[in-house]
Amino acid sequence: MNDRKLVVIGGDAAGMSAASKVRRTQNKREIVVFERGGHTSFAACGMPYYVAGMVDDVDKLIARKPEVFRKNQNIDVRIHHEVVGIDIEKKEVRVRNLQDDVVFDEHYDDLLIATGAVPLAPDLPGMDAEGVFSLSVLQTGIDVYRYIEQNRPAKAVVVGGGYIGIEMAEALLHREMDVTLIDMAPQVMPTMDSDMAGIISDYMQKEGVAVGLEEKLEQLETDDDGRVSAVVTDKRKLEADLVITGLGVRPNTSIAREAGIGLGAADAVRVNKRMETSAPNVWAAGDCAESHHLVTGKQTFIALGTVANKHGLVAGTNISGGDAVFPGVVGTAITKFNELEIARTGLSEKEAKDLGIACKSTVIEARTRSGYYPGSGKISVKLCADEQDGRLLGGQIAGMQGAGKRIDTLATAITAGMTARNLMDLDLSYAPPFSPVWDPVQIAARRLMK
Amino acid sequence: MNDRKLVVIGGDAAGMSAASKVRRTQNKREIVVFERGGHTSFAACGMPYYVAGMVDDVDKLIARKPEVFRKNQNIDVRIHHEVVGIDIEKKEVRVRNLQDDVVFDEHYDDLLIATGAVPLAPDLPGMDAEGVFSLSVLQTGIDVYRYIEQNRPAKAVVVGGGYIGIEMAEALLHREMDVTLIDMAPQVMPTMDSDMAGIISDYMQKEGVAVGLEEKLEQLETDDDGRVSAVVTDKRKLEADLVITGLGVRPNTSIAREAGIGLGAADAVRVNKRMETSAPNVWAAGDCAESHHLVTGKQTFIALGTVANKHGLVAGTNISGGDAVFPGVVGTAITKFNELEIARTGLSEKEAKDLGIACKSTVIEARTRSGYYPGSGKISVKLCADEQDGRLLGGQIAGMQGAGKRIDTLATAITAGMTARNLMDLDLSYAPPFSPVWDPVQIAARRLMK
Numbered sequence: 012m013n014d015r016k017l018v019v020i021g022g023d024a025a026g027m028s029a030a031s032k033v034r035r036t037q038n039k040r041e042i043v044v045f046e047r048g049g050h051t052s053f054a055a056c057g058m059p060y061y062v063a064g065m066v067d068d069v070d071k072l073i074a075r076k077p078e079v080f081r082k083n084q085n086i087d088v089r090i091h092h093e094v095v096g097i098d099i100e101k102k103e104v105r106v107r108n109l110q111d112d113v114v115f116d117e118h119y120d121d122l123l124i125a126t127g128a129v130p131l132a133p134d135l136p137g138m139d140a141e142g143v144f145s146l147s148v149l150q151t152g153i154d155v156y157r158y159i160e161q162n163r164p165a166k167a168v169v170v171g172g173g174y175i176g177i178e179m180a181e182a183l184l185h186r187e188m189d190v191t192l193i194d195m196a197p198q199v200m201p202t203m204d205s206d207m208a209g210i211i212s213d214y215m216q217k218e219g220v221a222v223g224l225e226e227k228l229e230q231l232e233t234d235d236d237g238r239v240s241a242v243v244t245d246k247r248k249l250e251a252d253l254v255i256t257g258l259g260v261r262p263n264t265s266i267a268r269e270a271g272i273g274l275g276a277a278d279a280v281r282v283n284k285r286m287e288t289s290a291p292n293v294w295a296a297g298d299c300a301e302s303h304h305l306v307t308g309k310q311t312f313i314a315l316g317t318v319a320n321k322h323g324l325v326a327g328t329n330i331s332g333g334d335a336v337f338p339g340v341v342g343t344a345i346t347k348f349n350e351l352e353i354a355r356t357g358l359s360e361k362e363a364k365d366l367g368i369a370c371k372s373t374v375i376e377a378r379t380r381s382g383y384y385p386g387s388g389k390i391s392v393k394l395c396a397d398e399q400d401g402r403l404l405g406g407q408i409a410g411m412q413g414a415g416k417r418i419d420t421l422a423t424a425i426t427a428g429m430t431a432r433n434l435m436d437l438d439l440s441y442a443p444p445f446s447p448v449w450d451p452v453q454i455a456a457r458r459l460m461k
Numbered sequence: 462m463n464d465r466k467l468v469v470i471g472g473d474a475a476g477m478s479a480a481s482k483v484r485r486t487q488n489k490r491e492i493v494v495f496e497r498g499g500h501t502s503f504a505a506c507g508m509p510y511y512v513a514g515m516v517d518d519v520d521k522l523i524a525r526k527p528e529v530f531r532k533n534q535n536i537d538v539r540i541h542h543e544v545v546g547i548d549i550e551k552k553e554v555r556v557r558n559l560q561d562d563v564v565f566d567e568h569y570d571d572l573l574i575a576t577g578a579v580p581l582a583p584d585l586p587g588m589d590a591e592g593v594f595s596l597s598v599l600q601t602g603i604d605v606y607r608y609i610e611q612n613r614p615a616k617a618v619v620v621g622g623g624y625i626g627i628e629m630a631e632a633l634l635h636r637e638m639d640v641t642l643i644d645m646a647p648q649v650m651p652t653m654d655s656d657m658a659g660i661i662s663d664y665m666q667k668e669g670v671a672v673g674l675e676e677k678l679e680q681l682e683t684d685d686d687g688r689v690s691a692v693v694t695d696k697r698k699l700e701a702d703l704v705i706t707g708l709g710v711r712p713n714t715s716i717a718r719e720a721g722i723g724l725g726a727a728d729a730v731r732v733n734k735r736m737e738t739s740a741p742n743v744w745a746a747g748d749c750a751e752s753h754h755l756v757t758g759k760q761t762f763i764a765l766g767t768v769a770n771k772h773g774l775v776a777g778t779n780i781s782g783g784d785a786v787f788p789g790v791v792g793t794a795i796t797k798f799n800e801l802e803i804a805r806t807g808l809s810e811k812e813a814k815d816l817g818i819a820c821k822s823t824v825i826e827a828r829t830r831s832g833y834y835p836g837s838g839k840i841s842v843k844l845c846a847d848e849q850d851g852r853l854l855g856g857q858i859a860g861m862q863g864a865g866k867r868i869d870t871l872a873t874a875i876t877a878g879m880t881a882r883n884l885m886d887l888d889l890s891y892a893p894p895f896s897p898v899w900d901p902v903q904i905a906a907r908r909l910m911k
Contacts, residue, residue: 054893057834345896347894352895384516418890419887419889419890423874423879423887424877426883427876427877433876437788438876440795440804440868442796443504444510444797448766
């Protein structure tokens with residue numbers, strides 16, 4: 012197998028972790044990676060903090076550069092190369108060199124599709140104006156940063172209240188702009204329930220972000236230089252010299268679809284647990300591929316760095332002749348806005364109900380540390396359990412320092428199939444600087460049992 | 462059952478949580494609590510922080526006062542009353558009122574022994590000198606605080622490098638004393654392995670505590686006023702005007718033993734999972750009672766507030782006619798020294814080996830947050846897994862902000878019987894302010910699998 016040529020489409024987390032895994036296992040085989048952009052293995056999640064000015068050098072967001080892959084791992088990374096087609100029969104990809112526009116075909120024995128996701132951008136007037144950005148690849152982060160440095164925008168509008176929207180609102184506030192965040196939904200954070208989302212938007216407003224809910228973007232106005240000047244919604248017109256849209260992402264799977272490769276959840280590439288697609292010798296991993304959800308048992312689309320890394324490792328193991336299976340997701344995610352830590356795992360109450368699962372839920376408010384210990388702050392925990400068997404379905408957390416990472420305890424408990432009772436019975440850690448005697452997640456479990 | 466009289470010996474966490482649980486269930490029965498000291502339900506774990514001057518009012522360490530129990534819950538709490546004997550046949554306890562020295566007998570239908578633990582204090586010359594303290598009940602904390610206020614000690618010696626020793630060393634450093642900590646063992650933190658303990662003692666020294674290991678306390682010298690003036694060890698003489706001993710605790714079970722009630726692990730009261738002792742209608746809970754360990758399957762002695770609260774709740778449920786079982790412990794504990802967070806769960810490598818369990822272990826060093834994110838700090842994680850089946854046996858953590866509470870993920874995984882592979886496969890939370898893409902506990906799991 013050492014003479015089989017591996018082609019990887021996409022040089023970010025999933026693609027490069029797969030390529031690296033194959034190289035560690037099979038030191039002779041040819042590995043070619045085509046990356047449309049100019050960077051490999053960059054920390055997309057770090058972009059808001061770069062824009063905020065908290066990371067002094069953009070290079071710090073790059074785990075490993077193309078030339079390092081080439082030199083140290085003998086992986087032939089070709090940046091600015093876009094794969095525009097896949098021929099499953101011929102085992103070839105069609106590639107365009109974006110620098111000279113030359114198109115060529117490249118043979119593969121094994122192919123990994125790791126094309127990532129692309130931001131959803133509505134087709135509205137003014138979306139292509141200068142000063143309007145959708146964060147996706149590292150270059151966008153660099154562009155936003157430069158735009159801020161050069162234009163010193165004073166009024167920013169963030170469209171969309173999901174993870175990116177919240178993180179960018181924080182970043183722009185940090186850069187001392189007037190920040191307005193609008194979302195057409197009646198709440199921020201669509202992956203959380205409205206009660207928990209309310210805690211988040213209240214906090215954001217208290218910290219100085221004007222939050223407009225049930226407010227729909229209609230168009231963007233520009234000045235004579237083609238630069239954005241205002242955001243027009245169904246309710247009002249907002250002056251703006253910087254607009255960030257964070258409207259979610261969709262899997263980047265058009266070339267897979269055109270090649271006749273099966274798509275699944277949310278049009279992500281359909282894969283089995285070994286990350287194999289419907290086509291022979293074609294694998295998919297990362298934001299472009301679906302995952303199975305351990306709570307629902309269904310296929311789902313989750314675009315997160317943790318998942319992409321695991322996908323890549325599993326695909327790489329199998330491509331190099333091993334036998335690995337992707338363990339599945341429970342939908343764990345975390346972020347923060349200033350001091351408020353925000354996290355979720357499993358199913359929200361709404362998700363459970365939409366799936367027809369009868370569930371009981373509770374929201375408690377407790378303290379992150381013993382009440383008398385300095386720096387003790389509020390923490391709200393929501394738990395949701397199956398009404399039939401008490402099995403935990405999901406958890407949501409919002410609170411001060413130390414709140415967020417408690418989601419991992421819940422993610423672990425949910426993965427293990429624990430009930431609220433089991434959670435309450437856990438021997439969790441306690442000392443005044445870290446927790447009340449009953450950890451907040453256990454206080455929630457105790458309440459849920461009543 | 463509502464006319465059965467419940468007598469509780471000991472008015473701290475276990476005793477009062479049991480009494481409260483009984484009261485919530487059975488609003489008419491007579492409940493009498495005898496407490497030797499002057500306080501109920503106090504946060505013993507908070508004492509070092511009170512001594513440090515970080516808690517402005519000692520009352521904040523008291524969850525509920527005797528008069529509140531009496532008024533709001535109709536629980537007859539009698540402080541300064543010491544139970545000196547139990548007559549199982551007659552169903553009576555003999556009580557001494559410590560204020561007037563009157564001794565009387567009190568009948569019970571149900572009896573809960575919640576006598577806690579007492580600090581180990583070696584019988585050495587000078588141990589009773591003024592300025593020498595063993596932290597146990599709240600009054601000792603108050604006494605140390607007063608002693609510091611009145612005498613402004615400049616040189617402190619802490620004897621014993623366990624939790625109390627480390628927390629008191631931090632507290633006294635906070636009070637701007639010269640602090641020396643000695644321990645006769647070759648490491649601090651006996652519940653952790655020497656490699657992890659080395660990280661802790663190195664950090665303590667860097668922060669200004671002189672740590673003397675393999676150094677044995679021989680005697681204390683006093684000045685003409687009977688106040689401590691020096692600590693004499695087998696290696697040297699240390700000037701000292703304040704000495705704190707933290708040499709561990711033993712269960713306070715002499716009256717139980719004298720009554721013929723069976724003792725178990727470390728001479729703690731032997732109990733079954735319902736917290737029933739060998740004597741009819743006699744229950745035990747808290748630091749004086751043993752617990753079963755979920756990893757070893759053996760009975761063990763663990764004196765911690767979390768366990769005491771759970772013990773009390775289980776005992777209270779059963780005393781009031783319910784049916785609850787104590788879920789067992791995995792030995793989770795957490796503390797900190799200045800910025801270093803320290804935690805452990807399950808078995809240490811040494812404990813596993815002492816039990817004859819063949820185990821594999823690894824120590825990794827990672828970062829608490831993404832390397833580029835401000836405030837990212839070092840974290841060391843040690844994992845220990847069964848060599849046969851890969852089942853996780855224990856974990857130890859030492860690291861900067863955010864490190865410690867990660868132990869709960871390990872405690873949950875161990876309780877669920879997960880392997881290192883299962884841990885690596887978990888869908889844990891990631892965002893740059895909270896974690897690297899692979900959480901440090903998963904980095905450790907990945908290393909362990911190799």
